[in-house]
Amino acid sequence: MGITLLVTNLDTSIAFYRDMLGFRELDAGEGNAVLASGATRLVLRAVPEVAPINRRLVHLNLEVADVQAAHAELRDKGVRFTYAPRVVNRGERLELWAAAFRDPDGHGIALTQWRERTTT
Template sequence: MSDLKISAYRVFVPDVTASLPFYRDLLGLPVRAAADDGGFAVLDAGIMLVLEPVGDEPDLTQRFTGVSFEVADMDAAYQELRGKGVEFTDAPHTAEWGGTLAHFKDPGGNTLTIVEYPKH
């Protein structure tokens, strides 16, 4: 099974239609597919990022998702996203492993991350 790779990551949101502009317009992720009824949206983030409504399932929103978006220049990305109205929960900070991280919220309250990896 050495050919296994992650092809998609699902992020649960209260309302796909309300969340889609954040991912598409503010984060700049291209839409690959979206249901007209707001049942799902698939965005291209290097892998498929699938927005799904919570529906009748237990609330899976308003939590740390573990989704990190790699950026080449943390300062520039942080300033650009803040300028677009993205709500950061912390300023960029250097982790003990050498990378720089900043966490932000999507419209559903999910926490996402931008990361600049150390240059070696």
């Protein structure tokens, strides 16, 4: 999966995605950088005068093996979450757990984990 995000400060965004979220930098050029985590490729493109983002349209979901553990790890690194892990979608057999936060430019990011529903 490849995603491009417009950012106002490339160095700040690279540091956030690399140091806080564990992405590794694959390449960089004039005003852009390519980072990776697993199968996800993230292109950060510097546009210092970019208009404010529409937070309803820009949202990055990062699937993790254990949303509670990932939430705790990032919280301990200083990430401020909009909400802690909770069920955000429930089907007959599966439910989606998520915890959300924002990057330095306000892009919405959610840690997500699909779980089988348990019946009680």
